[in-house]
Amino acid sequence: MTPEAGTLACTVRWADGPEQEKTEGFRLAGGLIVHVEAERCRIAPEDVRSLIFAGRPVPVVRERVRHERGVPIGAITIEGHAAVNPAGRAVVIHLRAGSWIVPLVSFRRVARGEAASAPLFPLTGVDLYE
Template sequence: MNTEPGTISYGLGGVLHILVDAERYRIEPEDVKALLFSGRVVPITQDCSKAKREDYLICDVAIEGHAAINRSGKAVALHTRVGSYIVPVVSLQRVARGEAVSAPLFPIIPGETG
């Protein structure tokens, strides 16, 4: 499991970009709203590069994890195939509104408390 911290940042059109190690993920704007306003579990998808072929863009999308607000309502847990991370809800809200450029992600290490 990767224990390196990552970042979440604001992208064009309200997309949230997640960078952990060399992996890149994203949460779509409508999913960000569902997460923050309805508390729904939302998918985290692969942030694919767009390749131009014959005047149209091809982008394969794969769901690589999910994001959910924790029981206390004070943090968002992000679970991806490279590890699990947490970010305070307040920090995620600031990034989603464009008030902050990015926020750090903190690794969740299984079996550790405190």
């Protein structure tokens, strides 16, 4: 899976669910979803706060469900990390599949619930996991 310019499936948005509620402008249930091509990864709500307010790098995780003898078994794996770039103007998301960037303003709007999603832009030539 390689990042391609103009891919519409690369977005950041909140997980939707019936139990979703807001406190202090942040949604609690599910966290932030990073949707890159066919993969859906998550950033936990408390990690979104750490990323935006303190600028700390946070893990990006993925839930995987496999069935063993008809019983679903879930596992959470760390797929990469998200961090604010040194200039403080964007969030860079590094995954095994590649690296993407989203403007910090757009990321904050999604985090506050002001926008439904924000596009991710591929960073070419940057691959930390090879």
